[in-house]
Amino acid sequence: MNLLVVANHDxxxxxxxxLSAVEFARQASGKDGLVQILLLGxxxxxxxxxAAHYAPVLCADHEILGEPLADRFAVIIAHAAKTxxxxxxxxxxxxxxxxxVGRAAGLLGGTMVGNVTGHQILDGExxxxxxxxxxxxxxxxxxxxxxGVVTMRGSAYPIASKNPKPFPVTAVDLTNMEISVRGSYxxxxxxxxxxxxxxxxxxxxxxxxxxxxxxxxxxLVGGLADILGAAAGAxxxxxxxxxxxxxxxxxxxxxxxxxxxxxxxxISGSIQHLAGMRNSQxxxxxxxxxxxxIFKAADYGLIGDVYQVIPELxxxxxx
Amino acid sequence: xxxxxxxxxxxxxxQKIQISPDGSLDDRDLRYxxxxxxxxxxxxxxxxxxxxxxxxxVCAAVGSDDLETQLRTALAMGADRALLANTDSQVDHWSTxxxxxxxxxxxxxxxxxxxxRTAEDDSDMVGVFLAALLDWPQATFASxxxxxxxxxxxxxxxxxxxxxxxxxxPSVVTCxxxxxxxxxxxFRGQMKARxxxxxxxxxxxxxxxxxxxxxxxxxxxxxxxxxxxxxxSAEELLRFLRxxxxxxx
Numbered sequence: 051m052n053l054l055v056v057a058n059h060d061x062x063x064x065x066x067x068x069l070s071a072v073e074f075a076r077q078a079s080g081k082d083g084l085v086q087i088l089l090l091g092x093x094x095x096x097x098x099x100x101a102a103h104y105a106p107v108l109c110a111d112h113e114i115l116g117e118p119l120a121d122r123f124a125v126i127i128a129h130a131a132k133t134x135x136x137x138x139x140x141x142x143x144x145x146x147x148x149x150x151v152g153r154a155a156g157l158l159g160g161t162m163v164g165n166v167t168g169h170q171i172l173d174g175e176x177x178x179x180x181x182x183x184x185x186x187x188x189x190x191x192x193x194x195x196x197x198g199v200v201t202m203r204g205s206a207y208p209i210a211s212k213n214p215k216p217f218p219v220t221a222v223d224l225t226n227m228e229i230s231v232r233g234s235y236x237x238x239x240x241x242x243x244x245x246x247x248x249x250x251x252x253x254x255x256x257x258x259x260x261x262x263x264x265x266x267x268x269x270l271v272g273g274l275a276d277i278l279g280a281a282a283g284a285x286x287x288x289x290x291x292x293x294x295x296x297x298x299x300x301x302x303x304x305x306x307x308x309x310x311x312x313x314x315x316x317i318s319g320s321i322q323h324l325a326g327m328r329n330s331q332x333x334x335x336x337x338x339x340x341x342x343x344i345f346k347a348a349d350y351g352l353i354g355d356v357y358q359v360i361p362e363l364x365x366x367x368x369x
Numbered sequence: 370x371x372x373x374x375x376x377x378x379x380x381x382x383x384q385k386i387q388i389s390p391d392g393s394l395d396d397r398d399l400r401y402x403x404x405x406x407x408x409x410x411x412x413x414x415x416x417x418x419x420x421x422x423x424x425x426x427v428c429a430a431v432g433s434d435d436l437e438t439q440l441r442t443a444l445a446m447g448a449d450r451a452l453l454a455n456t457d458s459q460v461d462h463w464s465t466x467x468x469x470x471x472x473x474x475x476x477x478x479x480x481x482x483x484x485x486r487t488a489e490d491d492s493d494m495v496g497v498f499l500a501a502l503l504d505w506p507q508a509t510f511a512s513x514x515x516x517x518x519x520x521x522x523x524x525x526x527x528x529x530x531x532x533x534x535x536x537x538x539p540s541v542v543t544c545x546x547x548x549x550x551x552x553x554x555x556f557r558g559q560m561k562a563r564x565x566x567x568x569x570x571x572x573x574x575x576x577x578x579x580x581x582x583x584x585x586x587x588x589x590x591x592x593x594x595x596x597x598x599x600x601x602s603a604e605e606l607l608r609f610l611r612x613x614x615x616x617x618x
Contacts, residue, residue: 120507145528152494155498156498161582164494184492187588238529297483311610313615329615334610345597349598364605
């Protein structure tokens, strides 16, 4: 089976979650299958050079791809998938892929499985697992038409190993393609700080309504996250009162995460929140209320006040 | 301007989900609601109509007769018309988009507002499939929408922050929950909704496009409860995470 990984990048390098998608593609491709990486953007030679250490790279470099507008990208992705004999287009779950690769799936005939958490190969057929109903149910699904498009949760697969010798980089020929340039891009109000994205972090430190101000959240949750090299997360209750930025909201209506360790600090554990983190490998919770529902979803619990417990954790970890 | 708002019904996820022995969903006693993301899209459409003092908001649903309930709610909230493309066969995200494309081609809206995803299966394909089928520009995950002359400016909630783009119309915008808080249907609205007929859309010439793209083979309940080990101090918590769970160094 041939797989084409559409990799997201920041102009410098491919993101970690896309490298996990490469790992999935290697596992799924089988003996005779081909794994290729598709890069899109403008002036991306440096990214392509680094990405070539993971798989052969198809590089679509064009001025109009400097602006992240989905219709331009999707046309090229669909074209590359058709001309490269791709069976499955793969990308890491996230707002970028679900905008751009999702549209490409529409152009390719509508076979798409999003937010995959695992796969298996049964009698030569590839089956995918994904979560439904607020993370309470796992569905096993199969593709019925090809090519298909699949997005993987970054934390579901390890990062692909690097090949010391680079694979070739081939330019995608865009000369005869009709790409309509519509819409314009005004810019990005960037997320503050340089912590990892919760969607593909190994450890997430997450705070809830117990934090009284955004400063307290940053000092305590942010401080602990930085010592652990972890991502920071927040519950909807805290985001709604302005205690944390909305991009890091974990839950049914925010991000769904499955890190190795999820630290829930001052989070009561509403269904809305549990939906976003209940399938983490290990969950530890700190809360003043011993009856808080979060403890039913946790492996380790500490009944206590986050304003007291977090400084203690920070002190022990820094010494 | 005419705004089209697709309406989908989803299981209210606050309910306890049961799986039958054959691996399918046991939904005998479960309650279905209007998809919360679609309710936000409808509210946004109503607010745009109100701010311009003119325009038409048309809701459309694809699926079984039961969807009449959700369409009645949409009418009671203030939608002008409701269309139902009625089918008893299983409708997935692709077939929903294919049917909506047909509706768009006869209704010719200037803007389509659709919920960014469906709550029950965390899938966000219908809006982008529809945009691809129509070859219209798209803005996904909107947290702010401003309609200008023949253009729409959208603040998009992305993983790296708020991105702002401007699109010509017609276009498709998928709506996130931060856009607004949907209104409740007033008693007057409910009375008025009763007098509006739900219009039927024929699916006759679409059969072959509606074959399922993805098949669900079975469902399995995830572990819902864990046995929590209570520790006494911050120091003990770290010890357990290091030596028992082995998730910290």
